Amino acid sequence: MSVSNLRPAYKRVLLKISGESFCREGESGISMAELSSVAEQIRDVVKGGVQLAIVCGGGNILRGKQFADISQQIVPSTAHYMGMLATVINGLALQDALESVGVATRLQSAIRMEGVAEPFIRRRCLRHLEKGRVVILAAGTGSPFVTTDTAAALRAREIDADVVLKGTKVDGVYSEDPMKNPHAIRYSDISFREVLEQNLQVMDAQAMHHCMEHKIDIIVFNYKKVGNIARAVSGERIGTRVSTEGRAS
Numbered sequence: 001m002s003v004s005n006l007r008p009a010y011k012r013v014l015l016k017i018s019g020e021s022f023c024r025e026g027e028s029g030i031s032m033a034e035l036s037s038v039a040e041q042i043r044d045v046v047k048g049g050v051q052l053a054i055v056c057g058g059g060n061i062l063r064g065k066q067f068a069d070i071s072q073q074i075v076p077s078t079a080h081y082m083g084m085l086a087t088v089i090n091g092l093a094l095q096d097a098l099e100s101v102g103v104a105t106r107l108q109s110a111i112r113m114e115g116v117a118e119p120f121i122r123r124r125c126l127r128h129l130e131k132g133r134v135v136i137l138a139a140g141t142g143s144p145f146v147t148t149d150t151a152a153a154l155r156a157r158e159i160d161a162d163v164v165l166k167g168t169k170v171d172g173v174y175s176e177d178p179m180k181n182p183h184a185i186r187y188s189d190i191s192f193r194e195v196l197e198q199n200l201q202v203m204d205a206q207a208m209h210h211c212m213e214h215k216i217d218i219i220v221f222n223y224k225k226v227g228n229i230a231r232a233v234s235g236e237r238i239g240t241r242v243s244t245e246g247r248a249s
């Protein structure tokens with residue numbers, strides 16, 4: 001998609017990118033090549049004028065539940081706080097990657113750490129968005145035992161986002177895991193209820209319930225395909241749209 005042609009279909013978007021966006025397939029940590037690719041896509045998107053808030057995950061560094069399961073000395077809540085701090089590391093990296101391609105940003109953290117990030121303050125976040133700054137929201141919700149999917153759903157509600165874009169490694173929501181079954185069917189539209197009833201992997205259940213209750217559509221799409229974030233923001237039908245209505249009957 002040509003950047004100059006990008007006409008956003010939404011005024012305000014919340015983009016959730018998982019920690020996997022920050023590293024190469026099957027690896028952990030931060031790959032500057034992967035990060036730069038995402039940053040360039042985001043630069044092209046914001047040129048179109050959309051207000052963009054990004055919730056970043058931390059799974060490339062540490063996920064609380066997994067870490068607590070394997071480390072007997074670390075209590076689960078500590079492990080989850082470590083996971084939240086991992087999202088701050090990613091947020092800092094994403095901030096510099098975006099600024100290096102000319103995107104104005106602010107990093108806000110749900111856990112106070114004035115030396116590196118502003119605290120998350122809803123009104124201040126909105127002001128940044130109105131001024132065209134990309135706001136990176138780190139440290140999840142600030143509370144343990146949930147994931148950054150839940151943070152994305154809650155923040156989308158708080159900042160009155162028109163849609164949640166959930167960037168993944170696959171092309172949308174499938175009837176089964178497409179990595180395991182090549183005949184799995186991809187849905188172009190599906191309802192929240194169907195996702196929950198069929199236990200399809202979109203976002204965690206808390207996040208799904210929150211979006212369902214507040215009628216915030218989720219678009220699940222493959223952000224690794226260059227240009228797809230712009231396509232999703234422009235309203236092009238890519239990936240899977242999860243909504244109250246679901247499939248057109």
Ligand code: UDP
Pocket residue numbers: 017018019020056057058059060062063064065079080081082083084085086087139140141142143144145146147148149150151
């Ligand atoms: N986390 C948390 N509270 C939150 C958000 C995240 O405790 O509100 C912790 C949780 O342990 C999680 C980790 O931070 O596993 C990293 O986030 P997530 O697993 O959502 O990252 P992603 O899978 O998106 O890379």
